[in-house]
Amino acid sequence: MKFSDETLRAYLEGNVDEAEATAIEHAVEADPDLEQRLMALDPFAPVVQTVFEAIPAEAPQINLPDAPSEAAVHPAGGAWRLLAVAASVAVVAVSATFWATRPAPMGWAEQAAIYQSLYVPDTIASLDNSNQVLDTQFALAEEQLGRSLNRDALETLPGMELKRAQVLSFNGKPLIQIVFADEQGQPFAFCVIRQGAGASDKDVKQAVLSGLATASWSQDGYGYMLIGSSDQSELDGNLDILTATFAG
Amino acid sequence: MGVEMSSEQAVRGAIQTYSKRVWRFGLALSGASDVADDLMQSTCLRALERHHQVTSHDRLDSWLMTICRSIWLNEVRARSVRKAQALSVTPEAELISTGSDSETNIFATEVFTQVMQLPEAQRETVMLVFVEGYSYREAAALLEVPIGTIMSRLSNARQKLKNVMQHDAADAV
Secondary structure (H helix, E strand, C coil): CCCCHHHHHHHHCCCCCHHHHHHHHHHHHHCHHHHHHHHHHCCHHHHHHHHHHCCCCCCCCCCCCCCCCCCCCCCCCCHHHHHHHHHHHHHHHHHHHHHHHCCCCCCHHHHHHHHHHCCCHHHHHCCCCCHHHHHHHHHHHHHHHCCCCCHHHHHCCCCCEEEEEEEEEECCEEEEEEEEECCCCCEEEEEEEECCCCCCCEEEEEEEECCEEEEEEEECCEEEEEECCCCCCCCHHHHHHHHHHCCC | CCCCCCHHHHHHHHHHHHHHHHHHHHHHHHCCHHHHHHHHHHHHHHHHHCHHHCCCCCCHHHHHHHHHHHHHHHHHHHHHHHHHHHHCCCCCHHHCCCCCCHHHHHHHHHHHHHHHCCCHHHHHHHHHHHHCCCCHHHHHHHHCCCHHHHHHHHHHHHHHHHHHHHHHHHHHC
16 A cells, blocks of 8 residues: 555644554554655654754763783783783774774774884883794794795894784784884884785875874785884884885 | 774674663663663673673664663662652753753753653653664564554654644744
8 A cells, every 4th residue: 555745744743543544554564665754754753853862961971891801813921911911902992992983994004003002112122032033923924914024124124123023913814013112112013914916006105193103005915004103203214115125 | 903893892882882872762761860870881781791692793782772671671660660759750851951042942851851751661662763763663673562562652652742843833933
């Protein structure tokens, strides 16, 4: 049975007889399109909605227990491990908040910058960066990534001490974070993600993300990002070396 | 970091996203903002405890609403209704923010009061459909009643809201 908009409006205003009201209600049960039409014509809904949408004026306070740490790939370690756990808890909280409030999904660069923004000199000060440990980390990272990380070039970046290569993941894609300490012990990072053969190349773009100077680019199915220790970090020198090293 | 989101992360995110919605539903159920505060808090804790039950990250809003209502019906309602009878609670019109346009505020306060004076079953239905935009069948599933019941509750609510709406229309001319 077809109902005109006029009839549906009359129903919504309570101006149809009981038989017709029942007929409309039965029809709606079987017909989601009719349901949508009826809802759209309802003159009461927008008024009530406008009044109640403003309530409560501020988001209610909720006290939740802290999130437990998420299992990540960490090499065994001592004090830094606690820091990493603390950092990952914070990342979960930060990520959840961002996830909840941002309309568009965040890209890997934004996520990596948020994570990196939690690093302080103490995060990396006591990392074991002996050759043997780095050998293991790089072997694992390069296997996940499917390409060389040019460790020789990374170890000789001017003013940077190579501290660790860590396997992470973004949307199921391997993401390698390589951490350095600059001459003041401040944490820098170079991240590489495998985006897949279909990903388009992107020129170097510098931006401040999560309060950190960053430079990111994409080439041949991989994304790269250099992250400084503050929004003022000078990236240009090492950026030139890295773009040349990782070209092709 | 950006690993596949765990059910716990998804639930925490949903709590942030839908906190106002759950609070309003708590208000619709209980008719009192202090009870809505408690219901909101209990709902979030319960949801976190049960995050492992989440199989899909879609429609976590409905899931939170269902938890809220179940806490209301099973744990809070009897106590609150007794208290409300004892104190003869009136709708808390002060929840309507006082803006600059007093005409609008008076009307908003009237609508608020009318809705809050509806019987609980109509109030919860009005909140889900009119305010939160759930379809009749979604509201029916959430409240575990037939669609026809949702529609008749809304019809009854419209009859009572008609007075204040028509009053407003007359004022506007």
